[in-house]
Amino acid sequence: MTKEKNSPTIRDVARLAGVSVATVSRYINHNAPLAETTRQNVQAAMDELNFSPHLTARNLATNRTNNLGVVMQNIGGDFFTPLLDGMVSVTQKNGYNLLIFTGDPPGTQNLNRLGPGNTDGLMVFLDSLEEDCLRSLAQIHHPMVLIQQSAPAGIEIPMVTIENKAGARAEVDHLIEVHGRRRIVFLRGPQGNEDSHWRELGYREALANHDIAFDEQLVADGEYDRYVALASLKALIQRGVQFDAVFAADDDSAIGVLQALREADLKVPEQVSVVGFDDQRLAPFLAPTLTTVHAPTMQIGMLAAEHLLHLIHKEPVAPITLLPTELVLRHSCGCSE
Amino acid sequence: MTKEKNSPTIRDVARLAGVSVATVSRYINHNAPLAETTRQNVQAAMDELNFSPHLTARNLATNRTNNLGVVMQNIGGDFFTPLLDGMVSVTQKNGYNLLIFTGDPPGTQNLNRLGPGNTDGLMVFLDSLEEDCLRSLAQIHHPMVLIQQSAPAGIEIPMVTIENKAGARAEVDHLIEVHGRRRIVFLRGPQGNEDSHWRELGYREALANHDIAFDEQLVADGEYDRYVALASLKALIQRGVQFDAVFAADDDSAIGVLQALREADLKVPEQVSVVGFDDQRLAPFLAPTLTTVHAPTMQIGMLAAEHLLHLIHKEPVAPITLLPTELVLRHSCGCSE
DNA sequence: CTGAAAGCGCTTACAG
DNA sequence: CTGAAAGCGCTTACAG
Numbered sequence: 001m002t003k004e005k006n007s008p009t010i011r012d013v014a015r016l017a018g019v020s021v022a023t024v025s026r027y028i029n030h031n032a033p034l035a036e037t038t039r040q041n042v043q044a045a046m047d048e049l050n051f052s053p054h055l056t057a058r059n060l061a062t063n064r065t066n067n068l069g070v071v072m073q074n075i076g077g078d079f080f081t082p083l084l085d086g087m088v089s090v091t092q093k094n095g096y097n098l099l100i101f102t103g104d105p106p107g108t109q110n111l112n113r114l115g116p117g118n119t120d121g122l123m124v125f126l127d128s129l130e131e132d133c134l135r136s137l138a139q140i141h142h143p144m145v146l147i148q149q150s151a152p153a154g155i156e157i158p159m160v161t162i163e164n165k166a167g168a169r170a171e172v173d174h175l176i177e178v179h180g181r182r183r184i185v186f187l188r189g190p191q192g193n194e195d196s197h198w199r200e201l202g203y204r205e206a207l208a209n210h211d212i213a214f215d216e217q218l219v220a221d222g223e224y225d226r227y228v229a230l231a232s233l234k235a236l237i238q239r240g241v242q243f244d245a246v247f248a249a250d251d252d253s254a255i256g257v258l259q260a261l262r263e264a265d266l267k268v269p270e271q272v273s274v275v276g277f278d279d280q281r282l283a284p285f286l287a288p289t290l291t292t293v294h295a296p297t298m299q300i301g302m303l304a305a306e307h308l309l310h311l312i313h314k315e316p317v318a319p320i321t322l323l324p325t326e327l328v329l330r331h332s333c334g335c336s337e
Numbered sequence: 338m339t340k341e342k343n344s345p346t347i348r349d350v351a352r353l354a355g356v357s358v359a360t361v362s363r364y365i366n367h368n369a370p371l372a373e374t375t376r377q378n379v380q381a382a383m384d385e386l387n388f389s390p391h392l393t394a395r396n397l398a399t400n401r402t403n404n405l406g407v408v409m410q411n412i413g414g415d416f417f418t419p420l421l422d423g424m425v426s427v428t429q430k431n432g433y434n435l436l437i438f439t440g441d442p443p444g445t446q447n448l449n450r451l452g453p454g455n456t457d458g459l460m461v462f463l464d465s466l467e468e469d470c471l472r473s474l475a476q477i478h479h480p481m482v483l484i485q486q487s488a489p490a491g492i493e494i495p496m497v498t499i500e501n502k503a504g505a506r507a508e509v510d511h512l513i514e515v516h517g518r519r520r521i522v523f524l525r526g527p528q529g530n531e532d533s534h535w536r537e538l539g540y541r542e543a544l545a546n547h548d549i550a551f552d553e554q555l556v557a558d559g560e561y562d563r564y565v566a567l568a569s570l571k572a573l574i575q576r577g578v579q580f581d582a583v584f585a586a587d588d589d590s591a592i593g594v595l596q597a598l599r600e601a602d603l604k605v606p607e608q609v610s611v612v613g614f615d616d617q618r619l620a621p622f623l624a625p626t627l628t629t630v631h632a633p634t635m636q637i638g639m640l641a642a643e644h645l646l647h648l649i650h651k652e653p654v655a656p657i658t659l660l661p662t663e664l665v666l667r668h669s670c671g672c673s674e
Numbered sequence: 675c676t677g678a679a680a681g682c683g684c685t686t687a688c689a690g
Numbered sequence: 691c692t693g694a695a696a697g698c699g700c701t702t703a704c705a706g
Contacts, residue, residue: 007453007477009699020677025701035675052449056396057699060682065393067434075422078415078618085412088437097404097436097455100425112389116344117683118434140344226622255622262624281415285563285592287599287624346683357693362685372691394683397698454699 008049017045028053068308069099069119073126077224077252078280079297083147086301087123094309096120115142121308123147124157128192143311145304149194158311160303160321164195167293167325168202171275172247174291174327176210179273179334181245183215185236187222187229187257189249196224196249199277203247217241222253229256237264244272245333251276251283251292258286258332269334279328288331296323345386354382365390405645406436406456410463414561414589415617416634420484423638424460431646433457452479458645460484461494465529480648482641486531495648497640497658501532504630504662505539508612509584511628511664513547516610516671518582520552522573524559524566524594526586533561533586536614540584554578559590566593574601581609582670588613588620588629595623595669606671616665625668633660 010028014021019038026032027042034042045051059065068091072080084100091098099119114122114137121143124134131152137144138155146159175181186203189196200219207214220236222229229248233256236243246261248254254276258268266272268288276283279294300323307317329335347365351358356375363369364379371379382388396402405428409417421437428435436456451459451474458480461471468489474481475492483496512518523540526533537556544551557573559566566585570593573580583598585591591613595605603609605625613620616631637660644654666672 010701011699021700022677022679022702023675026676029701031702033675038675052452052454054397054454054699055449056393056402056454057682058701059393060391060397060684061699061701063682075418075425078418081412081415081418084421084437085439088412088439092438092440095450097434097450099434099436100421101429102422102425103429112392113432113434115389117389117391117393226618255619258624259622281563282592282619285596286622287595347685348683358684359686359693359695360691363692366685368686370691375691391683394698395685397700398683398685400698 007054008051010051010053012049013042013045013051016049017041065116065118065120066095067097067099067119068121068123068305069101069114070123071101071114071126074102075100078282079224079250079252079278082281082298083125083301086298086303087305088301090302090305090309096309098305116140121145121312123304123308124149127190143308145307145311145317147300147304156319158307158317158319158321160300160307160323162195162295162300162323163325164198165202165205167277167295167327168199168247169206170202170327171277171291171293172203172206173209174329175245175247175273175275175333176206176212179245179269181273182212183218183243184212184245184247185218185220185233185241185243187220187232187246187248187253189253190223193224199247199249218243222249222256224250224252226252226256226259229253230260231256233257233260234263237266246272246274248274248276251278251280251290254290254292254332255282255286258290269332273334274332283328284330286332291330291333291335292328294326294328296325299323344391345388347388347390349386350379350382350388353386354378402453402455402457403432404434404436404456405458405460405642406438406451407460408438408451408463411439412437415619416561416587416589416615419618419635420462420638423635423640424642425638427639427642427646433646435642453477458482458649460641460645461486464527480645482644482648482654484637484641493656495644495654495656495658497637497644497660499532499632499637499660500662501535502539502542504614504632504664505536505584506543507539507664508614508628508630509540509543510546511666512582512584512610512612512670513543513549516582516606518610519549520555520580521549521582521584522555522557522570522578522580524557524569524583524585524590526559526561526590530561536584536586555580559586559593561587561589563589563593563596566590567597568593570594570597571600574603583609583611585611585613588615588617588627591627591629591669592619592623595627606669610671611669620665621667623669628667628670628672629665631663631665633662636660 010021010024014024125147144157146157148161151157220232246257248257268274276290276292279292283290283292310317347358347361351361460482462484481494483494485498488494557569583594585594605611613627613629616629620627620629647654
């Protein structure tokens with residue numbers, strides 16, 4: 001092996017400063033009192049050599065990795081941008097790296113990459129959990145926090161999530177009470193997605209509270225996807241189903257809905273009210289501007305990372321963190337400025 | 338230090354299998370011939386102990402980190418999603434982790450986190466380069482690839498970018514030739530952004546080729562930002578500037594443009610043609626659907642990562658990779674289906 | 675306040 | 691085909 005990058009090591013610094021490596025280490029880590037002259041000598045030596053500690057070596061010695069992992073299905077959706085953004089900002093500030101693991105729910109085969117030895121902890125954001133994987137990790141007490149989904153029975157993992165049901169309910173209430181809608185389509189999220197489940201409960205509750213019977217015909221799959229939602233709503237229209245409003249389980253599917261309605265020449269909001277969920281960045285720029293429920297996505301990312309850091313530092317963390325959501329009225333429901 | 342996670346080590350495996358640690362290591366890395374019975378014994382021991390190698394230790398021994406870094410200003414824009422997606426997919430497939438560094442152009446202070454010891458290489462995607470930082474990294478031959486920006490004078494770093502000028506030119510040509518536009522506003526990207534620079538050149542070339550004088554008044558700042566673009570175009574309208582088309586330097590700013598036009602009651606595309614650049618996921622869902630230039634963003638991410646991997650493995654890489662762009666006609670320019 | 679030494683868990687010449 | 695041993699660059703009891 002040719003040694004091309006001859007970066008200075010702590011040993012070089014020690015030699016130059018005329019002290020032991022232990023002393024240099026202590027200076028770097030500020031974890032022991034040092035004589036003023038020693039400090040100066042060490043600093044001078046470090047400057048002269050342009051030394052920076054070898055992170056991998058440090059990690060091996062301290063048995064940490066300085067990596068936080070986030071496991072997610074995919075990073076295709078607009079939703080992930082603010083989430084990642086929040087995570088990156090706090091991990092970075094705390095001197096950690098963020099590793100992203102995507103793709104099929106990570107099987108046990110790459111547990112190695114997820115677990116200790118490669119990460120100090122994990123943030124898990126999946127539609128449905130790889131239970132086995134989670135269990136193995138939980139068993140060895142690998143720090144984890146769950147995002148917008150609860151832990152499988154018997155395992156205790158802190159979770160951060162949002163007021164899905166209350167948000168959905170407020171939105172559907174609004175559709176009924178203010179705009180007099182009664183035939184409200186609900187476009188579900190992906191199978192097994194917990195958020196969608198709660199949003200549907202909010203939808204049903206709002207209906208029940210206004211004595212509107214739940215109608216199976218009015219429910220279809222949106223899968224948090226524009227194209228799926230587009231196709232789904234088109235099919236619904238072609239089937240001749242009558243409706244006067246659509247509650248898309250997220251903004252992404254709402255975009256597909258708007259498109260489908262446009263293609264069918266149904267006026268929004270005059271003939272059909274449309275509402276989404278999430279309040280993604282583009283919601284105020286759609287035509288018409290989208291009424292939706294604001295989800296504090298970036299904050300979720302930040303909190304998840306902060307909680308994970310707490311866990312790693314053996315500090316207490318709330319088992320459930322429920323962030324508030326808020327109805328944001330724009331034009332697509334029928335409200336005017 | 339309480340030792341809570343007592344993960345098995347290679348030594349445990351060796352003991353159980355009745356071989357030396359060297360043999361186990363060789364088995365894991367498939368880098369030496371091993372007797373069949375030995376293989377079986379080792380595998381059995383690994384299975385029994387549920388062993389997985391400690392990545393940090395391996396990295397220290399091999400002097401690699403298995404980390405690829407990507408340095409970017411921020412991950413707020415929609416543009417970053419497919420870029421990251423592409424990067425993650427190839428890094429993951431090759432057993433590397435992707436570290437994201439965002440924020441102010443990384444000063445030399447955290448060179449440590451970027452350089453060797455923490456990453457095996459870097460993908461750099463910034464509006465303007467921290468030259469010092471790049472130089473120091475280049476000096477120690479830290480593998481790097483630049484995305485959509487050229488290396489500072491005197492440094493050779495492979496770059497992957499797109500046909501900005503040709504794309505812009507095709508688009509503006511279309512506006513002039515097909516839709517008869519002559520007063521075309523150009524909404525610039527951020528200061529120092531190289532893509533925007535090339536797109537502006539394409540714009541100017543198209544004008545020149547049709548004997549349309551370049552008019553300073555028709556150029557304003559869009560900064561690849563919806564809100565900035567919105568404000569910018571509003572100001573332009575209030576100033577009474579006459580125009581019949583807008584070329585927004587990216588789709589994001591085009592969204593702001595559409596909004597501004599809507600608020601000013603100017604019909605798109607009847608009165609004003611609007612075109613963007615990038616062909617982000619939402620382009621076909623805007624109202625009207627957005628004519629734009631397709632940039633193969635995910636492919637850029639993939640290629641950047643692949644090239645970086647090649648560099649790391651001392652394989653040759655093209656100094657410049659120029660990916661084609663393509664005009665995508667939709668409604669906002671005036672074309673119909 | 676400081677140093678000598680062991681150790682973190684691997685890999686890899688070197689020797690056989 | 692296999693092993694003993696040195697080494698990767700740090701940290702951290704232990705001792706003084």
